Amino acid sequence: MKGPVLRIEDVDAFYGDFQALFGVSLEIAPGEAFALIGANGAGKTTLLRAICGLVDARGQSISLAGRPIGGCAPHEIARLGVAMSPEGRRLFPSLTVAENILVGGHKSRPGPWNRREIEALFPVLAEKADVPASRLSGGQQQMVAIGRALMRNPALLLLDEVSLGLAPSIINEIYEVLPRIQAQGTAILLVEQDIARAMSATARFACLQEGRISLAGQSGAYSRAEIAAAYFGQEVA
Amino acid sequence: MLADMMNTLIQGIMLGGLYGLFAAGLSLMFGVMRIVNLAHGDFIVMAAYMALVAVTALGLHPLLTLFIVVPLMAGFGYFGQRLALNRVVGTGLLAPLMVTFGLSIIIQNLLLELFSADSRRLPLPGLDTASIPLPGGISIGVVPLMMFAVAVAVLAGLGWFFRHTMTGRLLRAVSDDPEIVGLMGADRRHLYAIATGLAAAVVGIAGVLMAVKTNFDPLSGPTRLLFAFEAVIIGGMGSLWGTLLGGVILGLAQAIGARIDPGIQILAGHVAFLAILAIRPQGILGRGEAP
Amino acid sequence: MSLKAKDPRAGMVRGPRVASLVLLGVLLLLALGPWWASRGTMRLLVEFFYMLTLAQLWNLLAGYAGLISVGQQAFVGLGGYFLFALVILAGVPVLVAMPLAALATALLALPSAKLLFRMRGAYFAVGSWVVAEVFRLAAAQIGALGGGSGISLPAKFVKAISASRWLRESTIYWIALAIMAAVLIGMWLLLRSGYGLALAAVRDDEEAARASGVQVERIRFRVFVGVALVTGLIGALIFLHKLRITPEAGFSVTDWTVIVMFIAVIGGIGTLEGPILGAIAYFLLREQLADLGNWFFVILGLATIAIMLFEPRGLWGLVQRWRAITFFHTSRRL
Numbered sequence: 073m074k075g076p077v078l079r080i081e082d083v084d085a086f087y088g089d090f091q092a093l094f095g096v097s098l099e100i101a102p103g104e105a106f107a108l109i110g111a112n113g114a115g116k117t118t119l120l121r122a123i124c125g126l127v128d129a130r131g132q133s134i135s136l137a138g139r140p141i142g143g144c145a146p147h148e149i150a151r152l153g154v155a156m157s158p159e160g161r162r163l164f165p166s167l168t169v170a171e172n173i174l175v176g177g178h179k180s181r182p183g184p185w186n187r188r189e190i191e192a193l194f195p196v197l198a199e200k201a202d203v204p205a206s207r208l209s210g211g212q213q214q215m216v217a218i219g220r221a222l223m224r225n226p227a228l229l230l231l232d233e234v235s236l237g238l239a240p241s242i243i244n245e246i247y248e249v250l251p252r253i254q255a256q257g258t259a260i261l262l263v264e265q266d267i268a269r270a271m272s273a274t275a276r277f278a279c280l281q282e283g284r285i286s287l288a289g290q291s292g293a294y295s296r297a298e299i300a301a302a303y304f305g306q307e308v309a
Numbered sequence: 310m311l312a313d314m315m316n317t318l319i320q321g322i323m324l325g326g327l328y329g330l331f332a333a334g335l336s337l338m339f340g341v342m343r344i345v346n347l348a349h350g351d352f353i354v355m356a357a358y359m360a361l362v363a364v365t366a367l368g369l370h371p372l373l374t375l376f377i378v379v380p381l382m383a384g385f386g387y388f389g390q391r392l393a394l395n396r397v398v399g400t401g402l403l404a405p406l407m408v409t410f411g412l413s414i415i416i417q418n419l420l421l422e423l424f425s426a427d428s429r430r431l432p433l434p435g436l437d438t439a440s441i442p443l444p445g446g447i448s449i450g451v452v453p454l455m456m457f458a459v460a461v462a463v464l465a466g467l468g469w470f471f472r473h474t475m476t477g478r479l480l481r482a483v484s485d486d487p488e489i490v491g492l493m494g495a496d497r498r499h500l501y502a503i504a505t506g507l508a509a510a511v512v513g514i515a516g517v518l519m520a521v522k523t524n525f526d527p528l529s530g531p532t533r534l535l536f537a538f539e540a541v542i543i544g545g546m547g548s549l550w551g552t553l554l555g556g557v558i559l560g561l562a563q564a565i566g567a568r569i570d571p572g573i574q575i576l577a578g579h580v581a582f583l584a585i586l587a588i589r590p591q592g593i594l595g596r597g598e599a600p
Numbered sequence: 601m602s603l604k605a606k607d608p609r610a611g612m613v614r615g616p617r618v619a620s621l622v623l624l625g626v627l628l629l630l631a632l633g634p635w636w637a638s639r640g641t642m643r644l645l646v647e648f649f650y651m652l653t654l655a656q657l658w659n660l661l662a663g664y665a666g667l668i669s670v671g672q673q674a675f676v677g678l679g680g681y682f683l684f685a686l687v688i689l690a691g692v693p694v695l696v697a698m699p700l701a702a703l704a705t706a707l708l709a710l711p712s713a714k715l716l717f718r719m720r721g722a723y724f725a726v727g728s729w730v731v732a733e734v735f736r737l738a739a740a741q742i743g744a745l746g747g748g749s750g751i752s753l754p755a756k757f758v759k760a761i762s763a764s765r766w767l768r769e770s771t772i773y774w775i776a777l778a779i780m781a782a783v784l785i786g787m788w789l790l791l792r793s794g795y796g797l798a799l800a801a802v803r804d805d806e807e808a809a810r811a812s813g814v815q816v817e818r819i820r821f822r823v824f825v826g827v828a829l830v831t832g833l834i835g836a837l838i839f840l841h842k843l844r845i846t847p848e849a850g851f852s853v854t855d856w857t858v859i860v861m862f863i864a865v866i867g868g869i870g871t872l873e874g875p876i877l878g879a880i881a882y883f884l885l886r887e888q889l890a891d892l893g894n895w896f897f898v899i900l901g902l903a904t905i906a907i908m909l910f911e912p913r914g915l916w917g918l919v920q921r922w923r924a925i926t927f928f929h930t931s932r933r934l
Contacts, residue, residue, distance in 0.1 A: 124492060146491030155492065162489045164482040175478050179494035224494065345722035347670070396909055402721050404908045406668055407865055411904035414858060418894040418901070531853065535733065538726045542719075576737040579730055583715055586727070590718040 077102045077227050077259045078123070081133040083142075085115070085122050085283075092118040094283045100228070102137075105250060105260045107270035107291060110280035111303055116263040117159050119280070120230045123261075124156050125149040137227060151179050155221035156230035159263075161213045163205040169216050170201040176220035183225025184256050190219040193249055211242035218246070222253065229253065231262040235269065247273055267299060281305045312446035319449055321564030325540075325557030326457030327522065330515040331533055332540035332552040333464060334508040340547070341484045341504040342398050344405045348413035350534030352509060355416055356382050356516025357431075357525050358424060364431060371431040371521050379513040386509025390502040398501055399487070413530060420527035431520040456518050460553065463511060468549050470507075480504055532575065539582040545595025554593055558585075623784075630777055634770035642773050646841055648883060649776040650834050653783045654856065655863040655875040657827045660787055663869035664796070665823045666803035668721075671728030673857050674712070674735045675828045677850030678705040679835025681739055684845055687757050689744060694757055698775075698836045705832025708735075709825045717821065729853070736851035750846025758843065772841055779837065783830060788872060799823070854897075862900050866907050868914030877915045 076099040085093035092115045100106045108116045121127040123134060125146035132142035141149050155176070163172050173187055191198040194215040200208060205216055214234050221229055235243040243266075250260060250273055264270035270277060271291040278288040279302040287294065287302030300306075335349045346352075356378050363374040389412075397404035439451040471477035483490045483500045490497050519525060519533070536559060544555025559578050566577020585592070633642060654672070661667045682701035686692040692700065712731050719727045740748040761768045790796050801809035802816050810816050839845045849855070859882065867878020889896045911917050 126488065126491070145496070147494050147496045150492050150494040158489060158492070162486055164485040164489075166481050166485050167478060171478050171481075174475070175482055175493050178475055178479060220493075339722070343722075345726060347726075393905065393909065402666070402668055403662065403865075403869070404912060406670075406722060406725060407861070407908045408905050410670070410858075410861070411901040411908070413901075414904075415898050415901035418897040421894045422898075531729070535726070535730055538723075539730065542723070542727075573737070573741070576734065576741075579734045579737070582730060583734065586715055586718055 075138055076100055077104075077137055078261070079133075079135045079138075080119075080123070083119075083122060083129065083132045083134060085118050085127050085129065085132075087118075087127075092283050093122070096280070096283075096285055098278050098285070098288065100259050100261060102227070103254050103257050103259055104276065105254055105262070105274040107274040107277035108261060108263045108280065109265075109267055109270050109277060109299075109303065113282075114280040115283045116280055117232055118283075120156060120232050120261070120263060123149075123228075123230065124154060147179075150224065151181075153181050153224070153227035154230065155224040155226035155228070157214070157217040157221045157232060157234060159232040159236075161217040163213055163216055163220075165204065165206040167205055168202050169197055169205050169208065172205050172216050173197065173219045173223055176223035180224040181226070185222045185225050187223070190222055193222075193252065194219060211238050211245070214238060214242075214246060218249075222258075226258055229258050229260050231260060233263050233265065235264065235266060243269070267303075279303055315445070315447045317564050317568050318561060319447065320453065321561035322557050323450070323453030323457045323560070324564060325560030326453075326460035326553070327515065327518055327556070328536050328540045328559050329544075329553035329556030330460045330463060330511060330518065331537035332544070332556055333467060333549065334511040334515065335534075335537040336541045336546065336549075336552055337467070337508040337511070338505060339541075341480050342501055343484075344394065344398065344409070345538075346508075347406060347409040347534065348416060348530070349409075349512070349537055350532065351413045351416040351420075351530030352382070352386075352512045353516045353519060353533045354420065354525055354527065354530045356513045357429075357520035358420060358527075359513075360431060360517045360520045361424075361429060371433055371517065375514060375517050378517055379510050382513035382516070383506045383510040386512075387502045387506035389509075390505035391498060394505065395498050395501055417527055417530060424527060426526055426528070428524040428526045429520075430524045433521050452522060456522060459514065459518060460556075463514060464549050464553055467507075467511070471549075476500075476503060536578070539578060542592055543582060543585045545592025548592075548594045551592060551594035558593070627777075627781055631774070633777070634766065634773060639769065642769060643841075644883075646773055646776045648879060649780040650838055651860065651863060651882070652875060652879040653780045653834055654831065654860045655867070655879060656783055656787060656872070657831055658860050659864045659869050659872075659875050661823065661827055662864070663871075664791065664799045664803055665820055666806070667820055667824060668725045669728040669824075670725045670853075670857055670861075671730070671732035672827075672831055672860065673851045673853055673855070674728070674732035675705050675709065675831035676835035676838065676856040677732070677735060677739065677845075677847070677852075678708055679832035679837075680839030680845045680850045681742075681745060682832070683836035683839060684745060684751060684753060687753065688751070694761055694840060695771075698833060698840070701836040702829050702833035705835070706825055706829035709828030709832075712828075713821055713824050716824075717817065732851055732853070736847045739850065740847040746846070748847060750844060750849070752844040753840070758840075772837070776837055776841075779830070779834060784872070791872075795819075858897075858900075862904060866903060866914055868916030870913070871916050874914050874916040877919070881915060 078100040080099070081097050083093055083096045084091060096119060108119065110116050118127055122129045122132070125141070125144055125148070130143040134140070134142040136149070136152055136154060139152065141152065164175065167175065170187070173190060177186070196212055197215060197219055200212065205213065208216065218231070218234070234246055247269065254260060262270065262274065274291045276289065277291045279286050279299065281302060282305065286305065287299065331353060335346065338344050338346050359378045359381060360371060360374040363369050363377050364371055394405070394408060397408055433452060436451050440448040441451060441454065442448045471481055479490065479493065479495050479500055480503065482493065483495070483497050487497050490500065540555035540559050541552055542555065543558050544551035544553070559581065562581035563574045563578040567574035630645070633645060637645065654676070658669070658672060661669055679701050682704040683697050686697035686700055687694055716724055716727050716731060739745065745751050758768065761771055791799070798809070798814045798819055801812065801814055802819055806816055835850070839850065863878040863882050864875045865878070866881060867876065868874025886896070889899065892899070907914055913920070
């Protein structure tokens with residue numbers, strides 16, 4: 073694939089009269105891992121939802137591998153190759169683990185990911201295949217959510233706060249598989265509260281502060297102080 | 310004496326199969342979209358009239374009309390949902406109730422215009438009075454038995470559909486979380502329409518069976534709605550086999566009531582419903598809270 | 601030239617004063633009805649009064665308390681049957697029997713509510729219909745009141761109201777007018793009170809209302825039984841006016857629910873002005889289209905669907921789109 077897998081130019085987003093994003097721009101290359109950091113309420117989840125079509129983005133310039141998707145319906149965008157593990161996981165409680173994963177594969181693109189491969193990635197999912205998804209632990213549910221998204225063989229995988237509420241060892245387990253996902257050609261855009269982890273897992277990043285990008289560049293190229301300043305909107309001392 | 314009692318009970322159980330079918334369509338729409346279709350009973354009557362037309366105009370055997378009625382009803386359900394009901398899904402309580410209530414009034418009065426208020430029935434030559442004799446003087450009517458078998462088959466089919474097909478799983482998913490279903494590449498407007506189309510197809514089957522079993526007229530709809538509703542509540546929400554059980558209990562109550570006095574058949578059913586509501590509001594097989 | 605912004609409330613402040621005057625004027629005019637109206641007109645007006653009252657009561661339940669009932673015909677029928685029972689079987693004078701019938705209806709509403717409140721939302725709606733059917737079927741079993749064929753009110757009981765036919769008909773007319781006025785004024789006062797605020801909270805967000813200390817169940821229960829009481833009174837009036845009751849007429853879904861709902865919803869629920877508009881619209885439509893028979897109801901059904909899909913706030917909502925006026929300041933935002 074030539075050119076960026078995701079290009080966002082000057083995107084605004086509104087909830088009714090409330091503006092949540094102001095002129096956000098960024099690009100992600102195929103197979104790249106990109107981190108989105110920022111305080112609560114900065115607009116990170118809003119940006120992910122806008123990419124997916126869950127937030128009204130009519131007239132906005134969002135394109136996937138060169139194809140404009142701003143204003144398209146969520147199911148259309150999903151079929152084009154965007155998948156998300158949403159904030160809070162949002163598994164379907166009346167479906168089992170296996171059913172949750174299978175549903176992710178509906179009208180998906182062809183590719184290497186299928187149920188067997190995903191169970192190889194996260195073995196616990198094979199063990200718990202027939203258990204109702206709501207009965208799993210937080211970490212296991214997170215694996216189901218990622219597996220469900222991977223079933224789409226997405227060009228772009230969005231991960232919204234996968235580490236929320238999980239023990240460090242589980243978080244490690246999850247982050248360890250990200251390179252394997254990238255190796256299959258999928259780009260990853262992840263939202264993460266833990267800045268150190270975000271920087272070490274990705275090549276580039278952007279920091280959102282009150283709906284605007286306050287800092288962007290190579291992960292690891294900036295000092296703690298500079299990042300903290302961008303995070304909270306203060307001047308660098 | 311005992312044989313008499315047994316025959317009454319068997320009749321009630323077989324009738325319960327039909328009621329379970331009535332209930333399945335109603336609870337399908339509620340399960341997926343949280344909409345109670347007040348025109349549900351009128352859809353059943355509409356299907357019965359479709360069968361009537363197919364028999365009189367095309368000379369078809371009543372049971373063969375299923376091949377016309379079911380697809381027609383399914384189409385009607387699918388497009389009705391997409392064109393009208395989809396606009397009111399998730400908008401609160403009043404709009405879906407009023408829209409389906411309006412639909413109910415329209416269907417009843419159109420049927421009155423087209424067919425007059427006369428009571429009708431589709432006879433099944435040969436089978437109508439046929440019965441299978443069992444030891445002890447008990448017998449099961451062939452038509453009621455067939456109805457019950459069809460009901461069980463349809464419910465089993467629905468159960469299989471929801472567990473083992475992608476669309477079935479998606480329908481269960483959209484009832485859990487309509488927003489996230491979009492991320493699965495599924496258009497929820499289409500899913501809702503499939504649910505209604507499926508419910509209408511089941512109603513089509515129920516309507517043809519009803520046409521063969523009992524008398525019906527354009528204003529019979531509301532009573533069928535109430536039977537379907539009672540079967541769902543008695544059996545317990547959220548359970549497909551619960552609706553069959555609910556239907557059977559309702560059928561039994563009505564059969565026993567009819568035995569005491571034919572005029573109180575329906576009243577007996579209502580009373581049984583209220584009793585269950587008073588004693589066990591979540592229904593016999595219901596899990597968790599009351600409706 | 602000053603650039604002072606026009607106060608958006610300017611038109612509204614005048615509203616209540618104008619509205620109260622207009623309403624009083626109209627009521628006065630109506631009260632004088634027996635002197636200027638023909639017998640036929642008076643009959644029509646009585647019907648208008650009680651249909652509007654039923655619609656406002658349904659509006660109170662659905663638009664303000666969040667209780668959608670498809671079974672109010674239960675209480676109309678009960679009111680009628682209790683009246684006939686008290687008068688014919690117990691010899692109670694008609695004018696005394698009316699409030700007694702209302703009380704008896706309310707008494708039966710208590711266990712009904714206890715059962716019905718085990719269900720919520722759409723299930724409550726259908727359940728209320730079942731309860732109405734139970735009463736209808738039960739009434740048909742009472743031989744002393746004519747069973748399935750119903751019973752007429754013997755003339756002597758009605759004549760006992762007064763020897764003069766004019767006075768008899770005027771009395772019924774004034775009772776109907778008084779009930780309507782009382783309900784309108786009562787609702788207006790209720791909705792402006794703390795009780796009304798609690799109702800609005802319950803209907804808008806049950807969870808939040810409960811968390812704020814509102815006794816949701818109790819309020820709904822009281823509103824339901826209160827409405828049943830008044831509905832029973834109206835039922836007694838209706839069948840006194842018609843002089844004959846049958847289970848089908850007394851507990852008719854079409855007359856006491858379909859048309860009532862139509863009036864309330866097409867007019868605009870959640871406001872006091874809406875059902876008034878709806879009642880006027882209904883009676884005008886009926887005048888024009890009565891010859892159409894079944895097609896009249898098809899049109900009613902289509903109008904209901906159209907309103908719900910395109911302007912859920914009803915005719916009054918359409919009026920407000922054109923000119924943002926309010927008369928009674930008791931509306932909820934749909």
